[in-house]
Amino acid sequence: MEAIMTYRRRPVTSEDIATIKRIIDAHPDKSRRFISQEVCRQWDWRQPNGFLKDMVCRSLLLILESKGFIKLPPKKCTPPNPLAKRKRPSKVIVDETLIHCSVTDLLPIHLNQVRRTPFEKIFNGLVSEYHYLGYTQPIGEHLKYVAFFNDRPIACLAWGSAPWYIGVRDRFIGWSKKIRENNLHLIANNLRFLILPWVQVPCLASNLLALNRHRLSQDWQNLYHHPVYLLETFVDTERYLGTCYKAD
Known part of the structure; x- marks a missing residue:
């Protein structure tokens, strides 16, 4: 038809x-x-x-x-749109004492998935205050993480749905348009990665990425009922070299 x-x-x-x-x-x-x-x-x-x-x-x-094809019943209510007038996340008061040591001195690092938990406000506030892109509410599937050392937050990471089409990525994977349409949800995109400015620890970034990579798929499965098999990110090369992604 x-x-x-x-x-x-x-x-x-x-x-x-x-x-x-x-x-x-x-x-x-x-x-x-x-x-x-x-x-x-x-x-x-x-x-x-x-x-x-x-x-x-x-x-x-x-x-x-x-377009005149159907006639819907009258609206019963207009639900609030949390994205329409979203306020900037509240500032989070945390210990800003300098941390300058080797990454082994920080162990163990606890990486907590904070989406839909009371700790989500900590993630939102820190990213809003200290990430150069600020905080924007992710749309679609996403997870948020806060890394702690001795109960002090030291870093934040967020992952979300992958962009619909990226030529270099899709050519690298080698999938067709149809396969991409069926499997794009199995890719997660690194939306935010923030190490707090008073945390000066060599090799911390790659260690955090490794910690996150090892648990991300299971966390995604727990919340969204499917795994993720591939992670991607975009690096602002005017600010960063992206070395930590190569080292992970």
């Missing part, structure tokens, strides 16, 4: 429109969220982790309504 349109790589046919209309007619008093989730279930439209593509489907429904 010929597609009326394609949205997020999914063709939408007249039969799909009919399915949506049937769901709306069968549940006239239900919310748009319910309609969206029911459409996802009937289409088996899911993320790689098995969760429904609810937000993607809601966007599609709004587009279909704007």
Whole structure:
């Protein structure tokens, strides 16, 4: 059947429109969220982790309504958008005493995954205050880590979903467009890497990356129900050499 349109790589046919209309007619008093989730279930439209593509489907429904294909039920409420007027993270008060030693003198370093924990505010505040790019809320799948030495935070790392297309990366992997579409979620991108300015420890960066690399896939599996097999990063070569990534 010929597609009326394609949205997020999914063709939408007249039969799909009919399915949506049937769901709306069968549940006239239900919310748009319910309609969206029911459409996802009937289409088996899911993320790689098995969760429904609810937000993607809601966007599609709004587009279909704007084009006159369907008529959605009235809004029951307008949920708050936490990204619309996001405040800068609060400043975190930490011990700024100079740490200048060898990396072996820092051991053991405790690297904690802090996403959805009380320690997430520490990550957000430190990155906002001390990373040259500041803090921005990641979109999509992501994890945040804080490294501690004797209960003192010394570094922060964040990983998120990989960019959709990077020519040099995709040529290096050697995958086709179709394989990339099916497997991109198995790559994590290093969104932030911060060693706090009063921590002056040679080789610490590569050690932290190694610690993080060894546990990242399992942490991703625990939260998002799928592993990651490849890590990538971008280095601002006007500021950094990227040596720690080569050493890890």
